[in-house]
Amino acid sequence: MERYSRQIALPFVGKAGQAKLGAAKVTVIGCGALGTVAAELLVRGGVGCVQIVDRDVVELSNLQRQFLFTERDAAERLPKAMALAAHLQTINSDVEILPLVTDFSGSKAVDMLTGSTVAVDATDNYVTRFTINDACLELKLPWVYGGALGSRGMTATFRAEGACFRCLFSELPMLGAGDSCEIEGVLASATATIAALQAVEVMKLIIAPHAVQGRILELDVWNSSFHTLSLQRDESCPACRGGLRLFLAGDRLPEASIVCGRNSVLVSSATAQPDLVELAQVLAAKGLVVTRTKFSLRVEAQEREVIVFADGRALINGTSDAHEARRVYQAILGL
Numbered sequence: 052m053e054r055y056s057r058q059i060a061l062p063f064v065g066k067a068g069q070a071k072l073g074a075a076k077v078t079v080i081g082c083g084a085l086g087t088v089a090a091e092l093l094v095r096g097g098v099g100c101v102q103i104v105d106r107d108v109v110e111l112s113n114l115q116r117q118f119l120f121t122e123r124d125a126a127e128r129l130p131k132a133m134a135l136a137a138h139l140q141t142i143n144s145d146v147e148i149l150p151l152v153t154d155f156s157g158s159k160a161v162d163m164l165t166g167s168t169v170a171v172d173a174t175d176n177y178v179t180r181f182t183i184n185d186a187c188l189e190l191k192l193p194w195v196y197g198g199a200l201g202s203r204g205m206t207a208t209f210r211a212e213g214a215c216f217r218c219l220f221s222e223l224p225m226l227g228a229g230d231s232c233e234i235e236g237v238l239a240s241a242t243a244t245i246a247a248l249q250a251v252e253v254m255k256l257i258i259a260p261h262a263v264q265g266r267i268l269e270l271d272v273w274n275s276s277f278h279t280l281s282l283q284r285d286e287s288c289p290a291c292r293g294g295l296r297l298f299l300a301g302d303r304l305p306e307a308s309i310v311c312g313r314n315s316v317l318v319s320s321a322t323a324q325p326d327l328v329e330l331a332q333v334l335a336a337k338g339l340v341v342t343r344t345k346f347s348l349r350v351e352a353q354e355r356e357v358i359v360f361a362d363g364r365a366l367i368n369g370t371s372d373a374h375e376a377r378r379v380y381q382a383i384l385g386l
């Protein structure tokens with residue numbers, strides 16, 4: 052108990068609260084800028100079991116904001132979930148860390164969350180967030196949303212009895228219009244602040260659910276602004292009102308397949324059905340160089356050439372790395 056003495060001394064935690072943390076299982080979806088920080092805080096705080104889910108590998112560009120990862124992790128291109136689990140276990144060997152190197156998607160989502168007390172959204176895309184929302188509605192599980200871009204960030208807590216994520220964002224953003232930290236940049240202080248707020252929400256959900264306010268919190272660390280908005284349930288919401296679980300039906304995240312004999316990767320997605328004219332306008336407005344042909348769109352981004360076809364597939368030229376290709380695809384299409 053010495054390890055947690057400073058936390059137990061808090062009147063709203065105490066020994067009883069610490070015991071509740073020790074008995075809880077939290078699933079953190081995504082081991083990036085939000086997930087690494089949130090998971091570290093939860094592990095240091097004594098959450099008994101922390102499950103971490105991520106399919107990607109550690110890269111040098113992650114180290115600016117993704118805590119615990121080292122240059123060696125990046126050089127070895129270790130799976131983020133495995134690298135993070137190893138670091139977390141050295142911080143606290145008393146708690147259980149369960150790394151899962153996989154996408155959080157489709158039919159697997161409910162299985163992955165079964166048995167959890169709370170879920171944390173530490174992803175960077177709306178397809179996964181809609182999937183978390185559907186899975187948590189199905190399991191009546193509370194979850195904490197987080198997102199950050201530039202110097203701004205947003206977080207909100209969703210519970211079975213209140214508004215859900217689709218009450219707030221009814222549909223996926225238009226293709227290409229989703230935010231991407233690869234193109235627009237992000238400050239580590241923004242992601243770390245949001246992740247810290249997510250971790251405290253998780254602790255409140257475990258120790259004192261009545262203390263959770265159920266409001267949206269928005270902040271800008273560069274402008275030092277911080278405010279809350281009320282979260283209203285949408286009576287016409289297809290997910291929490293209509294019972295629709297669209298995102299549990301099939302895998303909707305982009306899939307990459309390496310093209311033999313060429314320095315390119317083909318990425319396909321069941322979610323992307325782009326209107327090429329519209330997509331060209333959206334991407335051009337972001338400052339990307341876009342050329343339109345009859346059947347495809349050529350986009351220059353991050354020193355890569357990307358050819359997007361009308362059925363949502365895209366050829367990423369200049370790489371033979373599936374992770375890299377999927378990253379570029381998601382950055383451009385905002386999926």
Ligand SMILES: [Zn+2]
Nearest residue numbers: 215218288291
């Ligand atoms: Zn809803």
